[in-house]
Amino acid sequence: xxxxxQFVANGLVSGSFYALSALGLTLxxxxxxxxxxxHGEFYMLGGVLGWFVTTYLGLNFFVGxxxxxxxxxxxxxxxxxxxxxxxxxxxxxxxxxxxxxxSIFLTNSALLVVGTAPLNIAGAVPNAPVFLGPVVLTQMRLxxxxxxAVLILxxxxxxxxxxxxxxxxxxxxxxxxxxxxxxxxxxVYASTFALGTVLAASSGMLLGSIYxxxxxxxxxxxxxxxxxxxxxxxxSFAGAIVGxxxxxxxxxxxxxxxxxxxxDVIGFLIVILTLIFKPYGLFSTQVERA
Amino acid sequence: xSASTPLLQVSGLHVAYGKIAALHxxxxxxxxxxIVALIGANGAGKSxxxxxxxxxxxxxxxxxxxxxxxIAGMDAERIVxxxxxxxxxxxxxxxxxxxxxxxxxxxxxxxSRAQVEQRMEQAFQRFPRLRERDRQMAGTLSGGEQQMLAIxxxxxxxxxxxxxDEPSLGxxxxxxxxxxxxxREINARGVTVLVVEQxxxxxxxxxxxxxxxETGVISTHAxxxxxxxxxxxxxxYLG
Ligand SMILES: Nc1ncnc2c1ncn2[C@@H]1O[C@H](COP(=O)(O)OP(=O)(O)O)[C@@H](O)[C@H]1O
Ligand SMILES: [Mg+2]
Numbered sequence: 001x002x003x004x005x006q007f008v009a010n011g012l013v014s015g016s017f018y019a020l021s022a023l024g025l026t027l028x029x030x031x032x033x034x035x036x037x038x039h040g041e042f043y044m045l046g047g048v049l050g051w052f053v054t055t056y057l058g059l060n061f062f063v064g065x066x067x068x069x070x071x072x073x074x075x076x077x078x079x080x081x082x083x084x085x086x087x088x089x090x091x092x093x094x095x096x097x098x099x100x101x102x103s104i105f106l107t108n109s110a111l112l113v114v115g116t117a118p119l120n121i122a123g124a125v126p127n128a129p130v131f132l133g134p135v136v137l138t139q140m141r142l143x144x145x146x147x148x149a150v151l152i153l154x155x156x157x158x159x160x161x162x163x164x165x166x167x168x169x170x171x172x173x174x175x176x177x178x179x180x181x182x183x184x185x186x187x188v189y190a191s192t193f194a195l196g197t198v199l200a201a202s203s204g205m206l207l208g209s210i211y212x213x214x215x216x217x218x219x220x221x222x223x224x225x226x227x228x229x230x231x232x233x234x235x236s237f238a239g240a241i242v243g244x245x246x247x248x249x250x251x252x253x254x255x256x257x258x259x260x261x262x263x264d265v266i267g268f269l270i271v272i273l274t275l276i277f278k279p280y281g282l283f284s285t286q287v288e289r290a
Numbered sequence: 291x292s293a294s295t296p297l298l299q300v301s302g303l304h305v306a307y308g309k310i311a312a313l314h315x316x317x318x319x320x321x322x323x324x325i326v327a328l329i330g331a332n333g334a335g336k337s338x339x340x341x342x343x344x345x346x347x348x349x350x351x352x353x354x355x356x357x358x359x360x361i362a363g364m365d366a367e368r369i370v371x372x373x374x375x376x377x378x379x380x381x382x383x384x385x386x387x388x389x390x391x392x393x394x395x396x397x398x399x400x401x402s403r404a405q406v407e408q409r410m411e412q413a414f415q416r417f418p419r420l421r422e423r424d425r426q427m428a429g430t431l432s433g434g435e436q437q438m439l440a441i442x443x444x445x446x447x448x449x450x451x452x453x454x455d456e457p458s459l460g461x462x463x464x465x466x467x468x469x470x471x472x473x474r475e476i477n478a479r480g481v482t483v484l485v486v487e488q489x490x491x492x493x494x495x496x497x498x499x500x501x502x503x504e505t506g507v508i509s510t511h512a513x514x515x516x517x518x519x520x521x522x523x524x525x526x527y528l529g
Contacts, residue, residue, distance in 0.1 A: 163398070170384050170395050176346060177382040179366040180375075182399040182447065 002134040007256040015248020016148040022228035022240040024199030030235025037099040040222030041106040046201025047213030051119035061124035076197025080190040118212035227267040233281025297322040303352035314506040325483040327493040330503035336486040344376035345369040375449035381440040385429025396446030413442040434465035454485040
């Protein structure tokens with residue numbers, strides 16, 4: 001029983017990272033219809049940049065996180081304005097090819113600059129254990145979960161209750177009507193892409209401070225984000241969160257009771273089962289998008 | 291025919307969709323305070339003309355002057371800011387947003403929250419049914435209510451010229467009458483109106499002048515009253 005609680009706690013911790021990371025992917029898909037295969041590389045870049053500003057430059061973790069958020073927002077904005085813009089409204093294939101190319105470019109550029117060794121990010125809080133009844137977590141993990149929750153809530157409030165968020169939803173639902181209302185849709189697309197990039201990068205930095213940053217790990221991250229998005233429903237905000245937590249829990253339980261070496265297989269199982277039984281995901285995008 | 295300097299003047303407007311030309315030199319003008327109708331058969335180029343005026347389409351040739359300023363080819367968002375609001379064919383409300391959000395977005399260029407609230411209050415006074423449904427998803431409204439919402443949304447930018455593309459499309463005759471009453475009232479408050487309408491009688495009823503569009507050019511231009519008296523002329527043009 002105690003083991004079960006521990007596995008559940010571990011699962012919820014990694015599930016919240018999956019949720020934050022998948023949120024960026026699902027927003028970019030739901031709002032822009034772009035399937036971003038470079039998502040894992042944005043996550044990886046967040047980690048590398050986080051390592052650079054904290055461990056390498058010696059900045060405080062929170063200052064570093066702000067730097068990463070600002071830098072990656074600018075990066076996402078530029079990627080949209082200079083790359084995605086060129087394939088906008090041409091269907092899904094050109095943007096898939098473009099983002100696959102971008103992912104290859106980013107991974108190899110990062111390998112060239114920082115090499116293959118895992119990078120450690122100096123954490124925000126000590127890595128001391130915290131006992132919650134029979135469950136033991138670390139302060140750092142609790143902090144990272146809280147940070148994920150704050151970022152998810154911030155993204156939600158931005159999309160639901162701000163002028164920019166309304167403009168995002170309006171542009172997605174009907175770009176022509178958005179233009180007629182005076183919305184500069186090109187800026188809305190770029191802002192949406194920047195938001196998705198920031199969500200990926202900040203989860204990369206948070207997770208990097210618990211484990212370490214692997215420059216070549218982007219592919220696996222993208223894969224898991226896709227699992228979550230397929231499970232939750234492409235473009236669904238709630239789906240990304242619920243899907244992330246389910247994947248985290250399933251992996252932790254599989255790792256605890258079945259075999260810890262094969263957890264990555266769970267994601268594929270979930271995708272297969274979702275596609276058979278609920279092909280549009282738990283939260284169908286027909287009803288709720290972003 | 292109209293006042294000395296027209297508010298809107300379109301001359302020699304050519305527009306193409308890709309390689310296929312849709313307009314071959316449209317000439318028309320609208321004076322401040324008028325209601326002008328644009329009529330013509332399906333596919334004649336009425337919507338294309340409106341879309342080009344509001345900046346959704348870029349003309350290949352020709353000029354559009356608004357209040358003495360050239361606006362042809364300008365981006366749609368700058369044209370709204372200049373005072374032209376376009377209520378498009380088939381309404382194009384945002385179905386998965388509430389009535390309130392649709393209106394807020396109509397006031398996207400407002401400079402303050404208070405200004406948005408004040409204009410929304412005016413919209414609710416004009417359309418009490420929208421106030422009752424302000425938290426409802428716009429997609430769940432009836433056709434007539436959606437048209438009211440589309441007009442209310444366009445008015446949130448406080449335009450000097452309101453462009454309406456087939457406002458009675460798909461509405462019951464009673465509902466259509468209600469829409470035209472509202473258009474008259476909006477005009478009486480000083481907003482100039484350019485309207486495209488399939489129902490020619492309704493159009494000529496509210497308009498002072500009308501242009502007949504035929505395969506991308508203006509074929510006739512006359513007072514609404516004289517067109518109404520010559521139904522045979524009209525049917526020849528409208529097919
Ligand atoms: N999006 C489009 N792409 C290509 N051709 C179009 C498009 N919209 C309209 N057209 C063509 O342009 C011409 C004028 O259309 P339109 O302005 O919509 O006519 P109306 O509003 O008078 O019915 C028609 O021949 C129509 O087929
Ligand atoms: Mg039309």
